[in-house]
Amino acid sequence: MLQEKNIYIQQITDKLEEYLQAHSYSKVAVIVDENSYEHCLPIVKPLLAEATIIQIQSGEENKTLTTCEYIWNALTEAQFDRKGLVINLGGGVIGDMGGFCASTYKRGIDFIQIPTTLLSQVDASVGGKLGIDFHSFKNHIGLFREPNAVLIDSVFLKTLPQNEIRSGFAEIIKHCLIADGDEWQNIKSAAYQEINWSERVPHSVGIKAQVVAEDPEEKGWRKVLNFGHTIGHGIESHYLTIPGKKLLHGEAIAIGMITEAYISLQRGYLSEEDLNEISQYILSVYGKVTLEDGLIDAVLPTILQDKKNEGKTINCTLLESIGKGIVNIPITKEEIADSLAYYVAL
Amino acid sequence: MLQEKNIYIQQITDKLEEYLQAHSYSKVAVIVDENSYEHCLPIVKPLLAEATIIQIQSGEENKTLTTCEYIWNALTEAQFDRKGLVINLGGGVIGDMGGFCASTYKRGIDFIQIPTTLLSQVDASVGGKLGIDFHSFKNHIGLFREPNAVLIDSVFLKTLPQNEIRSGFAEIIKHCLIADGDEWQNIKSAAYQEINWSERVPHSVGIKAQVVAEDPEEKGWRKVLNFGHTIGHGIESHYLTIPGKKLLHGEAIAIGMITEAYISLQRGYLSEEDLNEISQYILSVYGKVTLEDGLIDAVLPTILQDKKNEGKTINCTLLESIGKGIVNIPITKEEIADSLAYYVAL
Numbered sequence: 159m160l161q162e163k164n165i166y167i168q169q170i171t172d173k174l175e176e177y178l179q180a181h182s183y184s185k186v187a188v189i190v191d192e193n194s195y196e197h198c199l200p201i202v203k204p205l206l207a208e209a210t211i212i213q214i215q216s217g218e219e220n221k222t223l224t225t226c227e228y229i230w231n232a233l234t235e236a237q238f239d240r241k242g243l244v245i246n247l248g249g250g251v252i253g254d255m256g257g258f259c260a261s262t263y264k265r266g267i268d269f270i271q272i273p274t275t276l277l278s279q280v281d282a283s284v285g286g287k288l289g290i291d292f293h294s295f296k297n298h299i300g301l302f303r304e305p306n307a308v309l310i311d312s313v314f315l316k317t318l319p320q321n322e323i324r325s326g327f328a329e330i331i332k333h334c335l336i337a338d339g340d341e342w343q344n345i346k347s348a349a350y351q352e353i354n355w356s357e358r359v360p361h362s363v364g365i366k367a368q369v370v371a372e373d374p375e376e377k378g379w380r381k382v383l384n385f386g387h388t389i390g391h392g393i394e395s396h397y398l399t400i401p402g403k404k405l406l407h408g409e410a411i412a413i414g415m416i417t418e419a420y421i422s423l424q425r426g427y428l429s430e431e432d433l434n435e436i437s438q439y440i441l442s443v444y445g446k447v448t449l450e451d452g453l454i455d456a457v458l459p460t461i462l463q464d465k466k467n468e469g470k471t472i473n474c475t476l477l478e479s480i481g482k483g484i485v486n487i488p489i490t491k492e493e494i495a496d497s498l499a500y501y502v503a504l
Numbered sequence: 505m506l507q508e509k510n511i512y513i514q515q516i517t518d519k520l521e522e523y524l525q526a527h528s529y530s531k532v533a534v535i536v537d538e539n540s541y542e543h544c545l546p547i548v549k550p551l552l553a554e555a556t557i558i559q560i561q562s563g564e565e566n567k568t569l570t571t572c573e574y575i576w577n578a579l580t581e582a583q584f585d586r587k588g589l590v591i592n593l594g595g596g597v598i599g600d601m602g603g604f605c606a607s608t609y610k611r612g613i614d615f616i617q618i619p620t621t622l623l624s625q626v627d628a629s630v631g632g633k634l635g636i637d638f639h640s641f642k643n644h645i646g647l648f649r650e651p652n653a654v655l656i657d658s659v660f661l662k663t664l665p666q667n668e669i670r671s672g673f674a675e676i677i678k679h680c681l682i683a684d685g686d687e688w689q690n691i692k693s694a695a696y697q698e699i700n701w702s703e704r705v706p707h708s709v710g711i712k713a714q715v716v717a718e719d720p721e722e723k724g725w726r727k728v729l730n731f732g733h734t735i736g737h738g739i740e741s742h743y744l745t746i747p748g749k750k751l752l753h754g755e756a757i758a759i760g761m762i763t764e765a766y767i768s769l770q771r772g773y774l775s776e777e778d779l780n781e782i783s784q785y786i787l788s789v790y791g792k793v794t795l796e797d798g799l800i801d802a803v804l805p806t807i808l809q810d811k812k813n814e815g816k817t818i819n820c821t822l823l824e825s826i827g828k829g830i831v832n833i834p835i836t837k838e839e840i841a842d843s844l845a846y847y848v849a850l
Binding site for chain 2: 184222227230231234237239241261262263266287288289292293295297298299300301302354370375388462463466467468469470
């Protein structure tokens with residue numbers, strides 16, 4: 159199944175060489191940031207001797223139209239035509255933004271994703287969601303387009319800082335909670351630092367690919383992947399605006415999963431036992447973040463702008479049980495406030 | 505056939521009312537410029553009492569990322585969700601740019617085109633090409649996406665200045681030259697000022713829709729629609745950079761059709777008789793533009809950046825006869841220079 163969706167989990171140099179030989183691109187560009195330039199580009203560079211290297215600055219705060227202009231400019235100056243290829247080598251920011259730029263350059267050229275962080279391997283690289291942030295709204299401008307290939311190799315994870323591994327792990331936890339109770343038991347059975355990623359990543363990618371295949375443009379069931387993200391995104395966006403107080407994506411989603419699991423209990427979907435198991439495990443991995451007073455007022459405008467909403471209704475994904483999500487549940491501001499109070503009191 | 509492609513040529517108020525009643529949009533925005541605000545919006549306004557009006561400045565020089573930011577901002581401030589509708593009411597600039605903004609807002613919301621110029625009715629509104637200019641490159645950033653509906657009504661043409669009518673007429677001429685020799689005789693049979701647009705527009709739209717249906721993403725045959733546009737676009741872009749010396753799109757394409765017909769003759773495709781007929785008729789409608797010295801050096805860089813090219817090869821659409829185009833013919837800079845010399849000597 160994964161093969162059909164153009165996702166290849168194997169040794170990167172083998173697969174990339176095979177891919178490039180099977181196509182005849184007029185030019186190749188590689189988009190990197192300073193991290194993937196240093197740690198990841200050397201691994202694939204021998205296959206890309208003539209490629210145009212486009213280096214941007216890392217970080218969600220650079221996932222902007224301004225950076226897109228820089229990328230479009232670089233492609234234009236290197237005289238890329240419609241037969242060119244863009245390779246996005248890096249984390250989710252590079253994949254989302256590089257894919258958006260490739261999909262809109264001369265009305266769309268080929269691109270492949272080589273996700274190099276755990277987060278982007280199990281989440282951003284699969285599903286064709288591309289885009290950039292706009293003002294403080296995450297992924298506000300973008301489109302759906304499947305990459306021509308996604309090449310995943312755990313070799314890239316070896317140079318990743320531990321907090322980045324932990325951030326990506328949040329999406330693996332999420333995939334278990336919404337769709338695979340057995341895998342939830344698997345990942346819990348050892349400390350997360352001991353997990354063998356080359357086993358767990360393919361499983362997690364498989365869950366996501368299956369959900370996306372059923373509903374590519376997020377008309378219904380795909381919204382299940384947003385569990386933890388209604389409140390989590392709001393918190394993440396809020397912290398982006400406070401200098402020096404940044405939360406990694408997975409750290410924010412960890413809070414989102416606990417609070418949205420709490421709402422699931424309040425709504426009568428989730429058992430207290432399941433909620434406790436979820437809260438305890440997630441806290442054991444991520445610890446607890448001290449949320450300042452007034453946070454709820456600060457995050458609500460962002461939550462209201464969430465793309466999943468319709469009108470003034472906040473549409474949330476909740477849990478029926480561990481391993482089973484439920485989509486399109488309208489929740490209220492008061493429920494969000496209560497759930498954050500629950501988190502604070504843990 | 506037209507019905508299938510969501511193109512409706514009928515009374516605008518009837519069709520728009522029917523369309524809006526058949527859908528349940530959370531919000532509706534209408535994008536206009538100062539011209540369509542004054543002349544076209546009053547016609548549909550009674551049906552759109554609650555719509556958000558987004559007014560931009562007319563002109564190709566405003567088909568930019570900056571204007572897109574303005575439109576995205578307006579949609580965001582009006583809290584448009586994914587169930588919103590954008591109506592593009594105006595010429596090609598509004599259709600291309602408004603369609604691009606709608607297709608990328610929250611990864612894509614519905615939009616309909618109500619083209620109000622002859623040019624946009626017979627060309628831009630059909631075929632799903634969306635985008636904006638980037639630096640001096642026309643439609644350099646964009647994507648392919650079919651509008652949810654195209655509503656065409658000749659009522660809008662009544663307030664159009666004569667030079668705008670003549671500009672749009674160039675695309676009708678082009679459609680005849682590449683695909684319909686009989687229609688070429690029809691349009692030539694009277695002065696263009698006497699043409700009944702409510703008869704000729706549906707025919708011309710039909711030609712374009714048929715070509716697009718065969719090759720939506722311009723992999724091959726659709727390139728036939730670019731006849732006159734390789735050199736014509738270069739000239740148009742060049743004049744955009746000279747204050748006070750603007751050529752309308754059709755005026756530039758008229759030059760492009762004559763010069764590319766000349767190259768068709770030189771290559772042995774087109775007869776001298778056909779070339780003369782084409783040159784004489786087009787000059788009789790558009791007159792002759794005085795091209796300054798050095799024009800060829802100025803337009804070549806733009807022609808080389810044309811999206812239809814591959815590598816350094818300039819890919820051109822030529823004519824085999826009146827009514828029959830031929831695509832993907834590589835031409836040289838020298839041939840372009842010679843063809844411009846032919847035009848100057850006419």
